[in-house]
Amino acid sequence: MTDCCRVLVLISGNGSNLQAIIDGCDDNVSAEVVGVISNKPDAYGLIRAHQSEIDTSCIIARKDETRVQYDQRLKQAIEKYQPDLIVLAGFMRILSDEFVSQYLGKMINIHPSLLPKYTGLNTHQRAIEAKDAEHGASVHFVIPQLDAGPVILQAKVPVYEEDDIDTLASRVHEQEHAIYPLVVKWFSLQRLKMVNNIAYLDDKAIGVHGYAPD
Numbered sequence: 001m002t003d004c005c006r007v008l009v010l011i012s013g014n015g016s017n018l019q020a021i022i023d024g025c026d027d028n029v030s031a032e033v034v035g036v037i038s039n040k041p042d043a044y045g046l047i048r049a050h051q052s053e054i055d056t057s058c059i060i061a062r063k064d065e066t067r068v069q070y071d072q073r074l075k076q077a078i079e080k081y082q083p084d085l086i087v088l089a090g091f092m093r094i095l096s097d098e099f100v101s102q103y104l105g106k107m108i109n110i111h112p113s114l115l116p117k118y119t120g121l122n123t124h125q126r127a128i129e130a131k132d133a134e135h136g137a138s139v140h141f142v143i144p145q146l147d148a149g150p151v152i153l154q155a156k157v158p159v160y161e162e163d164d165i166d167t168l169a170s171r172v173h174e175q176e177h178a179i180y181p182l183v184v185k186w187f188s189l190q191r192l193k194m195v196n197n198i199a200y201l202d203d204k205a206i207g208v209h210g211y212a213p214d
């Protein structure tokens with residue numbers, strides 16, 4: 001990695017996490033968002049990128065192509081940006097094992113649950129239905145198994161009896177916007193790595209629930 005970490009963000013929608021990362025990079029000279037790729041042409045995150053004069057690409061899935069074929073086109077688009085770090089920020093596509101395997105240790109994701117709880121979709125609804133007292137978000141390294149890579153950092157929020165999906169989602173979102181830029185900063189400062197499916201911060205193994213200060 002050169003002095004400045006080249007960050008590429010993949011999105012599918014609103015891009016509020018993208019915005020938090022752009023804003024975080026404005027205050028962090030060690031990282032720069034060099035591009036944004038969306039699989040949806042109408043993703044609002046593309047407008048956010050344009051407003052910050054960040055280059056964008058749109059890779060839309062074709063009806064007749066396989067997942068592996070899509071991922072090959074995605075890889076070509078990614079390589080143009082020569083990223084040091086690939087950040088999945090609400091990128092709502094499952095990626096093939098082949099694709100993920102070539103970016104081990106340099107691709108991270110944010111997931112709206114306290115992993116390993118609630119991998120997959122509808123996490124807020126599932127937390128409410130289970131009457132959980134706590135919910136939250138996790139940033140983790142991406143490995144081929146869905147939402148199963150080592151957790152780097154989690155943020156917890158309370159779940160109130162009167163919560164619906166929207167109120168809970170917005171509480172979780174607020175925390176996402178705090179933790180994701182911080183993890184990008186750690187990576188850009190070369191404090192973070194993954195070795196043999198274990199995440200390390202400053203050469204100390206991170207526990208299953210993410211970094212927790214002593």
Ligand code: GAR
Binds near residue numbers: 017090112137173176
């Ligand atoms: C975020 O809440 C993120 O955790 C979730 O999508 C949302 C994107 O919001 N990601 C997933 O569900 C991935 N499995 P944003 O577009 O406003 O950043």
